[in-house]
Amino acid sequence: MIMSEKSKQHVDSCRFCWMCHHICPIGNATGQERNTARARALGISLVNREAIDLSEIMDNIYECCTCGACVHDCVTGWDPVMFTKETRLKAALEDKTPDYIKPLIANCLATGNAYGKTEICDRLAQSVKAHADKKDILLFLGADARFMACEQALKAIKVLEKAGVEFTVLEKEPASGVQLDFLIGAANETKAQMEECAEVLNKYKTVVLYDPNDAKAVKQLYKEYGVEVAANAVTYTSFLADLIKEGKLETKQSGRTVVFQDPYQLSRDLEETEEAREIVKAYAKLDEMLLNRAETVWAGNILMAQYMPEVIKLVAKRRIFNAKSVGANTIVTASVAEYVSLKAVAEEENSEIISIEDLILG
Ligand code: SF4
Ligand code: SF4
Structure with missing residues (x-):
């Protein structure tokens, strides 16, 4: 090597x-x-x-x-x-990738997502159709939400509808390249996906990136790969925080006390920690998680659960244990991958997992 x-x-x-x-x-x-x-x-x-x-x-x-x-x-x-x-x-170049990883890579190349999915659920398809017209703002949902967490994608759309935002959701979304970046690093194929995606994003004035993993890719990795994004790319959380500041998103205290799970892509890579807290505080009393902001501990994802599901369950359980050790029973997530991972073990851990969208939609 x-x-x-x-x-x-x-x-x-x-x-x-x-x-x-x-x-x-x-x-x-x-x-x-x-x-x-x-x-x-x-x-x-x-x-x-x-x-x-x-x-x-x-x-x-x-x-x-x-x-x-x-x-x-x-x-x-x-x-x-x-x-x-x-x-x-x-x-990958020496054909020494483990056999259980190869299908994930092949899926990324064939379908644009590691799961090999080509269809989104019917309800999401209907919701996407309602936002097919071209607007200045694009809501980019990402592969995890579209193909593995349909309900979360629907909620992401509903929140923007609730705030009266005019936006587009693509019927066929290009791959951001972030899954290939994880699976094979800086290969030509990864860069090609990023270039193709940037071309689509650049047709919009503002791109709202729902998945923190895509946000990290578009706002940070694309620069490292030399892929230019002319559109104003913003995270979903920073976009929502602005909507609250502008009074476009109605806020109401729910009476809940919660902790927030910082997605590392936002807190460490993009140094965005306070926007999500502003949103959470508008709907609930916010306590701090053990190890938060840039010190956050990853709580699992959907991609790695495809090949090491038991370890990902343990990862999620340990993060819930972190929350419980500061007396918290409700964890609010801002990453669809962490939501799915934590939710998968929440019942047996007797813990409540909700997303930022759940808080807003009540
Ligand atoms: S702390 Fe040690 S093992 Fe960890 S990244 Fe630094 S040099 Fe490497
Ligand atoms: S902390 Fe562990 S899982 Fe995270 S990047 Fe370092 S070695 Fe990998």
Whole structure:
């Protein structure tokens, strides 16, 4: 395997370091040292020194959710996400991607989403149809909401309708490229999806990105890939916070006390932490979660649940445990992936999971 000198330097800096092992959501869920940034670096360094074959570490490479908690925690500035994604790309180029990942990649290339879905649910299709006309504002729902969490997509649309916003929702939405970026890193195919998506987004003045993962892609990753977005791309949460400020979205206290689950894409990558809090505070009493804002702990997603469902359940359960340890029973999410992940274990954990849209719609 030929790895960039930059990545090699990061790998060799991490491989004997223990400093961030305590903050890895996967490592904490499994209790296994192999899931930490340092263990992943050690494995890659052995491949770089030709002591083992790349295929021997690939399961481990796909056990990282690329949440960047380690990167954020690292006082010396090393970046395990960078070398993990580069290793995924190398494996794809050398045909050493694990067999259970290959169909997800093939689906992304064939259908634009890792789940291989081509149809959205009937109710969402009707709702999308009602917003088919071209307006200045595009609501970009993303693959998770459209294909795996239809109810959440419907709620996202209803909130904007409630505020009287005129907007378009696309019948066929292009892939943002963020799933391919996760699965194979900076491949030509990933960039091609991003370019195709940017071309569509650039037909609108404002693009409201419902999924924080797409928001991270369009507002941050596209720049790294050299893909230009001329449209004003905003997160769904910042758009809603503005609607509340402008008095367009009616607010009403629900009497609930809640904590907010910061999606790392918003809080760490885009440094957006207060907008969602402004929304939550307009409808409920907000307490703070254990480890919040940039220190947030990832609560799982839909994509990784396709190939390691039991670990993702443990990740979600641990995050609910974090909430309970500060006396909170209701968690408000702003990420459809975390909503689905937390909701899947909420009943057995005797916990309530609601989305920001649930709070607004009452
Ligand atoms: S990211 Fe920083 S703290 Fe974590 S293992 Fe690497 S060098 Fe250590
Ligand atoms: S990016 Fe997240 S999951 Fe991956 S090693 Fe770092 S803390 Fe763990």
